Amino acid sequence: MLPGFFPQVGTDLTDIVVPRKITIRELGGCMGPIWPSYYGDCHCLLFMMDAANPTQLSASCVQLLGLLSAEGLAEASVLILFNKIDLPCYMTIEEMKSLIRLPDIIACAKQNITTAEISAHKGTGLSEVMHWLQDTHRPDR
Numbered sequence: 001m002l003p004g005f006f007p008q009v010g011t012d013l014t015d016i017v018v019p020r021k022i023t024i025r026e027l028g029g030c031m032g033p034i035w036p037s038y039y040g041d042c043h044c045l046l047f048m049m050d051a052a053n054p055t056q057l058s059a060s061c062v063q064l065l066g067l068l069s070a071e072g073l074a075e076a077s078v079l080i081l082f083n084k085i086d087l088p089c090y091m092t093i094e095e096m097k098s099l100i101r102l103p104d105i106i107a108c109a110k111q112n113i114t115t116a117e118i119s120a121h122k123g124t125g126l127s128e129v130m131h132w133l134q135d136t137h138r139p140d141r
């Protein structure tokens with residue numbers, strides 16, 4: 001969703017106005033070990049999964065379960081984004097959701113979890129994400 005399409009190796013901060021100002025911090029998957037340092041400031045969590053690469057599914061699922069069970073994120077609202085839907089894939093998103101038992105994960109999680117299918121490349125689903133942020137982001141809770 002951020003400008004430029006390079007692998008994420010650092011952390012980027014981006015402000016958006018929807019209409020309230022929201023600061024989005026992007027953390028790459030390889031930075032998993034230091035994600036907990038940022039839980040304190042996190043009101044909403046957007047978790048990006050690669051819908052074009054099912055070989056990453058199990059690793060992403062383990063990371064997602066770690067986030068959902070973290071004490072510091074118990075109050076966060078969560079949006080799981082299946083990204084790269086513009087690319088062909090040998091599995092459907094429904095199959096991927098079923099493979100990681102996403103309905104059970106959502107049912108058991110403390111957090112309120114929503115899912116969306118997007119393409120950061122084409123902008124598909126962007127308005128849905130913006131609406132979710134606008135409706136969900138409550139910095140004053």
Ligand SMILES: Nc1nc2c(ncn2[C@@H]2O[C@H](COP(=O)(O)OP(=O)(O)OP(=O)(O)O)[C@@H](O)[C@H]2O)c(=O)[nH]1
Nearest residue numbers: 005006007008028029030083084086087119120121
């Ligand atoms: N076709 C397509 N390519 C995308 C899309 N989003 C990202 N990419 C491309 O995927 C490549 C790697 O991006 P990501 O998969 O986000 O990789 P990354 O940022 O290293 O992943 P993390 O570090 O885990 O966040 C880049 O070349 C992007 O251009 C998309 O929606 N569609």
